[in-house]
Amino acid sequence: GYAKVDHHRGLRNGYPEVIYCEDKTTDEIKGIVEKMMERNQNILATRADEEVYEALKELTDDLEYYERARIVVIQKEEIELSESKILVMTGGTSDLEVAEEAAITAEVMGNTVERAYDVGVAGIHRLLAQKDKMAEANVIITVAGMEGALASVVSGLTDKPIVAVPTSVGYGANFDGLAALLAMLNSCASGLGVVNIDNGFGAAYLADSIINQIEAARE
Amino acid sequence: GYAKVDHHRGLRNGYPEVIYCEDKTTDEIKGIVEKMMERNQNILATRADEEVYEALKELTDDLEYYERARIVVIQKEEIELSESKILVMTGGTSDLEVAEEAAITAEVMGNTVERAYDVGVAGIHRLLAQKDKMAEANVIITVAGMEGALASVVSGLTDKPIVAVPTSVGYGANFDGLAALLAMLNSCASGLGVVNIDNGFGAAYLADSIINQIEAARE
Amino acid sequence: GYAKVDHHRGLRNGYPEVIYCEDKTTDEIKGIVEKMMERNQNILATRADEEVYEALKELTDDLEYYERARIVVIQKEEIELSESKILVMTGGTSDLEVAEEAAITAEVMGNTVERAYDVGVAGIHRLLAQKDKMAEANVIITVAGMEGALASVVSGLTDKPIVAVPTSVGYGANFDGLAALLAMLNSCASGLGVVNIDNGFGAAYLADSIINQIEAARE
Amino acid sequence: GYAKVDHHRGLRNGYPEVIYCEDKTTDEIKGIVEKMMERNQNILATRADEEVYEALKELTDDLEYYERARIVVIQKEEIELSESKILVMTGGTSDLEVAEEAAITAEVMGNTVERAYDVGVAGIHRLLAQKDKMAEANVIITVAGMEGALASVVSGLTDKPIVAVPTSVGYGANFDGLAALLAMLNSCASGLGVVNIDNGFGAAYLADSIINQIEAARE
Amino acid sequence: GYAKVDHHRGLRNGYPEVIYCEDKTTDEIKGIVEKMMERNQNILATRADEEVYEALKELTDDLEYYERARIVVIQKEEIELSESKILVMTGGTSDLEVAEEAAITAEVMGNTVERAYDVGVAGIHRLLAQKDKMAEANVIITVAGMEGALASVVSGLTDKPIVAVPTSVGYGANFDGLAALLAMLNSCASGLGVVNIDNGFGAAYLADSIINQIEAARE
Amino acid sequence: GYAKVDHHRGLRNGYPEVIYCEDKTTDEIKGIVEKMMERNQNILATRADEEVYEALKELTDDLEYYERARIVVIQKEEIELSESKILVMTGGTSDLEVAEEAAITAEVMGNTVERAYDVGVAGIHRLLAQKDKMAEANVIITVAGMEGALASVVSGLTDKPIVAVPTSVGYGANFDGLAALLAMLNSCASGLGVVNIDNGFGAAYLADSIINQIEAARE
Amino acid sequence: GYAKVDHHRGLRNGYPEVIYCEDKTTDEIKGIVEKMMERNQNILATRADEEVYEALKELTDDLEYYERARIVVIQKEEIELSESKILVMTGGTSDLEVAEEAAITAEVMGNTVERAYDVGVAGIHRLLAQKDKMAEANVIITVAGMEGALASVVSGLTDKPIVAVPTSVGYGANFDGLAALLAMLNSCASGLGVVNIDNGFGAAYLADSIINQIEAARE
Amino acid sequence: GYAKVDHHRGLRNGYPEVIYCEDKTTDEIKGIVEKMMERNQNILATRADEEVYEALKELTDDLEYYERARIVVIQKEEIELSESKILVMTGGTSDLEVAEEAAITAEVMGNTVERAYDVGVAGIHRLLAQKDKMAEANVIITVAGMEGALASVVSGLTDKPIVAVPTSVGYGANFDGLAALLAMLNSCASGLGVVNIDNGFGAAYLADSIINQIEAARE
Ligand SMILES: Nc1ncnc2c1ncn2[C@@H]1O[C@H](COP(=O)(O)O)[C@@H](O)[C@H]1O
Ligand SMILES: Nc1ncnc2c1ncn2[C@@H]1O[C@H](COP(=O)(O)O)[C@@H](O)[C@H]1O
Ligand SMILES: Nc1ncnc2c1ncn2[C@@H]1O[C@H](COP(=O)(O)O)[C@@H](O)[C@H]1O
Ligand SMILES: Nc1ncnc2c1ncn2[C@@H]1O[C@H](COP(=O)(O)O)[C@@H](O)[C@H]1O
Ligand SMILES: [Mg+2]
Ligand SMILES: [Mg+2]
Ligand SMILES: [Mg+2]
Ligand SMILES: [Mg+2]
Ligand SMILES: [Mg+2]
């Protein structure tokens, strides 16, 4: 086989194995997933389109397709949800795809997830109305394109750790997400950790690693 | 003489002639100002340092140096202030230099200017507290560096025309003001006209041209 | 519903609600418009293609499709036109799409709009011939791609506020509108407010906010 | 006063007020610090040079200068250290300045800090030798310039949350830290939150906000 | 004929003539190959898709299509393999296409090639397990996208000459391979020669020129 | 000696040898010029500061320093001026340095040079007033910074070959001349050949090579 | 009509009107050409594909399609060829499209054109073999992609004026022609005027304007 | 101590330990060198200025300062020179500093080094005259700034492995070496391994690693 599947990760019960589908053929994906299924862990396939979903359906019935998130989940083990909470916020409706990639990933990794979508700074009252949700969260993931101001404003409103995800939503001098990326890296309000443009998965992964520390401390 | 002074501008009473000092020697500046003084108009010298000020003091006593704004004003005619108002806002204290370039320029061009400095989005309550000043203004100039989120948030709070000035305040992935520039160009809240990085003068000039139209309509 | 429709805007009579269609599915657009129609305001759908138009036609007959501008307008309230005028100018014929996005948007927002298209600096006599139109305008929107020199030259000919829209027309070292964008930001003639590349809507929005101030002063 | 000091932050006992000295004159810094001292909190002055230190020494004796970190600390309240640990790692000795900015900031904010410096990937045995320190840490801050590979390799070795700080150490196609920044944003090993180039302070701030959540869970 | 075929190269027995298919029509490719075939040398067609393969099959039966490598080889002369070895390593499975372009090219040029794929730094034990292969190689080609850390880590583990190939695998702030390219150019571990993004052919060509020198020395 | 002086050029009578002083020590320059002087040709030293001038004065009295142009000329042979004319135009006074580098270089190479400085598009009447000078020129060199619109407008007014020189005059989003460079490369009016930012010498060299062809045709 | 056709150009007998087809619909092109045909001048349609050709064939029989050049020529007046010569050179066969755009444009504008294609620096003997053609030319157009070294090397071999056209041929760190563009702007051999990436038309236009001056001098 | 000295390298007799002085204080350098001297190996200090040299002179008499190369060598063991040869070539005299960094480094590492300086493509006969030196070399290091065409042309003339070093020599659109870097990465002639801008040391290191393989094969 050409791909060396990494058996290191997945320490917690229910923790999924992950496959990133973007640069792979449907056949390759099917092959890798089949091999993964031998270990009976949960499987998370990101950037999966309809066609990948149909192909994986041939392997098992224990799967669900989250279209908005472009994620297929094959669930073999039960997922126990954390006491700690992750809040996922978006600036606009166009950021949903990335936000759902983050939210579903986080949930499959065993985290309790809250959502607050379309609360961007163009109408700041919608954002201020989320204060309670922010107060209850242990980690906040902010997803925003265009000028990405959401991340700074949220950070100004809270001292929770924030994972900032720039999206490629926008056009022109947006340069496919560069504007939002630079904005988040230069935020005047500290406490942000930035991930790659459109990287909902990576945001959830980082948030999950923080929640892991918190949950461990609870015990 | 090597410089062709442009006598076209300056239609309103008291309207100044302008000299941009950055790429000129003190001698050149002195020469140009001396020539300008023959027409007995007000004179605005931007990007002027201490040395330029000392040199121009030798030409006349009717001058004032605005150190923070790096501006020398030679006033020969009275300046009648507009009924309309320009509000100049900054995100932080480091944006003051550019903001004052805008504010003094606007005042010398005959505009009534309000200031609301250091009201950036890291502490949004400071910004929300400026709602009355915003309501009274006819044009708002927002001056911000780093991620430049101020412009978007202000624009979300008002429907007044906004002149957005990115500043080069920041470091690293700020790329000398590029982050703030891109943010302002990609604002999710419309109604912003963006000028060059650190261009307080140009912001005031545009704001003034808007005020001119409003004042004309009042009559 | 995933989208929080913002009921804040639209203060003036006839003022439209706006939907940006680019990153949305036809179904999403239809859903949002349906919800908007409950409030009986005018609706402006930008970046709308033929398919969107066909879908919205199923909701109402009070709609018009401006193909060149890629705009659908659903008119429920009468639009009262402003006394003040906006002049929209383009450098070439390829800039028409963006210019019409600006022009139609401005009209739907209640502004009187003049057009002067294909008057770029390659044949400067065509531009100089527009002096009367410029004199009559209260705000000028210049739309230009390639090197974007139109904005500077127009600004040199007038003291009216100018909204400069760079377009992505061009190729090679144009970098999808970057050349025109930088040119407009660096104009040697002050008085320009720049918006994002191809952002005809944003230009109209800013021009409208200026006209609002002028109209208010007339009263 | 031109600067609006923000009294919101600083919830925990001993939590410092912060001043960023880079774009301010020594006089301004002294003025701001004097005002801060009225509230008797600890004060952290970053990017402070010798001159700033000398000026602040005139205000109080309760101060220490961390030259390597370019930080002045004025300590008025006792700092209680966290049970949780932050590990700060650097790729080379040239990254020390940024690393110490992070380490001292974290300590003044009440965190227990471990250091593992000069353990870059050019000699990977030095890095592998840090496995115990990594296992004991709750958050890891990786500081690296040049190609910034340290962050990826560390992330591959642990599932702890990682705050990745690119530094401007390098030359040529490094473009002042851009190479390391892009590397960290594109890490093949997830779990990294990236901050601005050379932003040791921001890294500590984010790490601290994570530790806060962990400490709260301990109780 | 429009193309001047260069008869200079190909000094060694079996050394192939090369055609790069990307910007050429299938007809042009067929024409050029036909002309090449007159000289009875081996022929290597890179960036060849299915269609090119089908077209060339009409010219001869002595051809093989390496789909993964996108290479067609027409073999007329026997290829004698070198005693020296080239090791081709990749970070992930998505880098295979470029790696195979390098491997097949090197083989057709008469080099003994070893492969070690999917041994990226996210799971460093997989990489450390390749030490023997590295020790046996005379030249190592490292192929990696995303943050390209593989090249640095390999270089830190060996003093063999390394040809580093950044790939365009990744997204967002990867900027089509720029992140990996910059990483490799700025490697903290010396001994890397970098080629263009996705340039598997060029990597093999450089490795081959080194092997040529080694083989010559053996005699 | 480390520098191989190139004796190929300089075909016409009086044609100078050229030395570019920027990256050389005064001693190196003196050494090279001394060697050049053995051939008794004219010598043109560009980017020469006061110190270089003083050093070369020790070698000969037949030299002149053009301060504005930063050029030292050592004249040994008579310079016969061309019948054809080069017109050098600038947008502003800050472009003079580059313009004079072009003008003096062209003159020393035997060309008749006209100047029209500070005729930028901000006041287009000043530019239109140059129509006669343009009509008389055989080649036009346009020198402009900021948005570089001068080149396009001049090209729209004439069909003469134009050498366009972007200058680094400006700030912010000018990016040290990039804005003007891109503008000139993307001119909507064809007929421009662009040289490097601030490269007055190169512009003159190209103009001279054109004049050479014209002069040859006259005979 | 939306397009203002410019009747200024076309001074010489046979000089064509030009239409750039890229951003226009076939209907628009047909409409503009029809209008142009009323003046009975020759017409040059660049960036024209098969479909445009078919559409224009409906208007007239006096047309020819140069597929390689993507040009349609409608010839109404005889074209008198110049005594002076333009030599068009390319680095590789992939540059042909751009080279032919230049060559056909130049011919239709009345210039005698020589071609020397596929003479790039990878096999420098092919280039050195063109010395006679270079000696006979009055202007040389060099067309090259990838690293664009052809322009520099040709310039080192001749003192003729050179129009340098970078092409977008290449991949990876070529950045769509940027590499070749920068190379030509920074040539160590002076005497180059650079045009936009892939701008064969503009190169011909500039070369023609130079030939015009030479031809005029001949009389 | 803050710096972990790596004792892995230096397998061959005489192989030096290396210290990069750029970002270190003279005291730090002295400290590190003192520690290195305990092992009695040769020491190579790169990017060393006069001051560093003076400081190291206090530690030992067995040192030499290569000013042009900015290198200090402390020689404790004899250096046995390789039978294989490295040829270092430069485009211009301004590239000497980087070239000498490469040459001296290579020599101290035990390689026989030939030099061919100032043989750039502007006068290609100077380059062609180096054919014999190229034929005798086993590895060629080409050092060039500006448009970096030297690397391509040399590669077209030989099949030896080439290490290409772009330098930051140039100005304007050179962007501190970016132009040459891109040129070398996009060379139409394969067989180049590119190192970072101005990285003479890295070039020598790579060349040395190749020579090591060749020397080993000789035995
Ligand atoms: N949407 C995503 N974006 C970025 N990285 C991802 C994504 N999904 C998965 N990954 C990462 O890619 C790895 C799997 O890559 P692969 O072996 O190519 O399938 C996972 O372990 C994750 O670290
Ligand atoms: N601070 C400034 N930033 C940008 N443009 C300025 C500034 N100050 C003056 N200007 C412009 O520069 C022109 C004067 O330029 P100059 O003739 O070079 O002194 C004025 O008419 C303004 O348009
Ligand atoms: N100001 C300048 N800008 C760009 N190139 C120049 C300049 N002055 C001279 N040159 C070029 O540099 C060459 C001399 O370089 P050098 O041998 O380093 O003195 C001349 O032949 C010109 O081609
Ligand atoms: N291939 C081309 N590349 C760049 N500019 C062109 C090209 N063909 C025509 N042009 C220019 O475009 C103008 C015609 O533009 P348009 O009026 O839009 O058809 C001509 O006058 C030329 O200046
Ligand atoms: Mg916060
Ligand atoms: Mg608003
Ligand atoms: Mg104006
Ligand atoms: Mg990890
Ligand atoms: Mg190594």
Ligand SMILES: [Mg+2]
């Ligand atoms: Mg022209």
Ligand SMILES: [Mg+2]
């Ligand atoms: Mg030449």
Ligand SMILES: [Mg+2]
């Ligand atoms: Mg070669």
